[in-house]
Amino acid sequence: MADFVESREWYLAAYCPEGVPTSDHLKLRTVTLSLSVDSIPVNHLAVETLLLSVDPYLRGRITGTLEGLFISQYQLNQVITAFAVVRVVRSNDSKYSEGDILLNSNASVAEYSIVPSSIITRKIDTSNGISLSDYLGSLGIEVLADPKPGSNVFISAASGAVGMNAGQLAKIRGCRVIGSTGSDDKVKLIKEEFGYDDGFNYNTETDFDAALSKSYFPDGIDVYLDNVGGKMLEAVLNHVNKHARIPLCGMISQYNKVWTEREGVRNLLNMVGKQVRMEGFMLESYWHRFGDFAKDMERYIQEGKVKSKNKINVGIEGFLDSLNSLFSSSNIGKVVVQVKA
């Protein structure tokens, strides 16, 4: 490894309060980084980025406002950050060695960076084939929804990074699982590959209310993992059973609008009559359960009980397009940018 490297990085050029972020907002630049031993402070590491996790919540970090969304904002002209798998290229911390593979939950979207080792989440074994941020939604449905055998479970964005794992875990738990997703191909995928009992395409099945009540949940909904918000959440609230649980993972249908323009949910009163629990969750609160959960997931994957689908986009230059792909119906599974092999 040379003492100086050229590192491409994505930075925030302008906030984007609404609509689809473009190259006016996120731009790629090349910086020169010194990796000489003198340049790495004590308890810091020089790392190269291997994989970047592309997640919908990142959209919320470039709105430029805290109103309506409490996720911290990226700073103008600064490199943006994301979940990433990184490899140590130089270490100034005795706990880490060159070649270690680490999870960094607040990594620069850059080819190289120098980071304090205190922000490293954990060392990981990448040979198990499990992409780490897959676990987020899956863990949420376990912790907050605690689905029982026979429960009627509905999952939106059912073929997405979170939905695909959550749906399979609910099946392992003995639930009846229905998913909504954005194309007929993806409906086929969740049924044939991920083992959902049934599913529908929200782009063609536009009367959510009728679909949920008659076709898919004649006995009502016990658990809804909400990844989309808006009209789908409202429709679900018209068909929830008593003591239904609704873990809120994200609301991808709403991210490209300022909050005052978002679709209001008009029937929250149903939560009273049916004593529904709705709860937002973020991975940060569940790290203490991550280890056990990762072991379970590894076993399920080895046994073929959980299958994974990833869309690997090669090259850091594709980060913006990868982000925007999450908000179309085109994407299937977990989106990852491979920066380095």
Added chain:
Amino acid sequence: MADFVESREWYLAAYCPEGVPTSDHLKLRTVTLSLSVDSIPVNHLAVETLLLSVDPYLRGRITGTLEGLFISQYQLNQVITAFAVVRVVRSNDSKYSEGDILLNSNASVAEYSIVPSSIITRKIDTSNGISLSDYLGSLGIEVLADPKPGSNVFISAASGAVGMNAGQLAKIRGCRVIGSTGSDDKVKLIKEEFGYDDGFNYNTETDFDAALSKSYFPDGIDVYLDNVGGKMLEAVLNHVNKHARIPLCGMISQYNKVWTEREGVRNLLNMVGKQVRMEGFMLESYWHRFGDFAKDMERYIQEGKVKSKNKINVGIEGFLDSLNSLFSSSNIGKVVVQVKA
């Protein structure tokens, strides 16, 4: 007690999907009821009504639709029902005697009725001065919100039947408690009588967002007991702290509208970022905690730590006006119709 009595009762003449219910919808009639021993089936009781609890949720029972609200509907031409304290006048069940005072959570809004003893909730001691449905909100805030000393607690409809007790219980727990209510007099009441730290009149303080953030919750909201829904709930969600809890007791601002016309809450996404738990509750799920709770409340009342305010309207003929008083800003405290002394 004569074998035949004249009994006035309120019945549903027509459903009222929106707006203020009138005498077109709820009507009073007089029926003749046989109380002879032969007329009372085995395990049934003849009772006279003493007190009727007038609660906002009753509005939801005359909309004529299950859409948007899962509270069961009154039937056309049938007597309506409510929480009530009743007294046994004839018993055909060895467990109950003439003169027993009972809580009936599904009592006819009538002077007299014959009821299966299986629907009786419990025998009660009316001498403790505690009106039973007062406990609902108070118990809810204990069970679902679990407020800690120093928590920042906000209560809407703060001088209402539920709010007044919940606010005082939160004070006993050592919280900082702020209330919203519908008049300056009621703001004075909650501060001077019920011990709230502060409060505001939602009819004059119309920018809820500014009021909550700057004046009342500079450190954010930890617990919100929601009795009103709509714009107030939306404003609260802009100022919640991490892991805030929102027990949903009811949404009185929304009851007189069909659900599709209700105010949509547009910022539920905040629940994700702040990991907020929102949960509806109904007394029916907490009967197992009612006994212990009632003992605590009795002690608090005897020690002067909890004060109560009731509006007693005398005469069954005033039931409709009493119900509608809940939806104006005119009402203070718990509304009760005294049918019989």
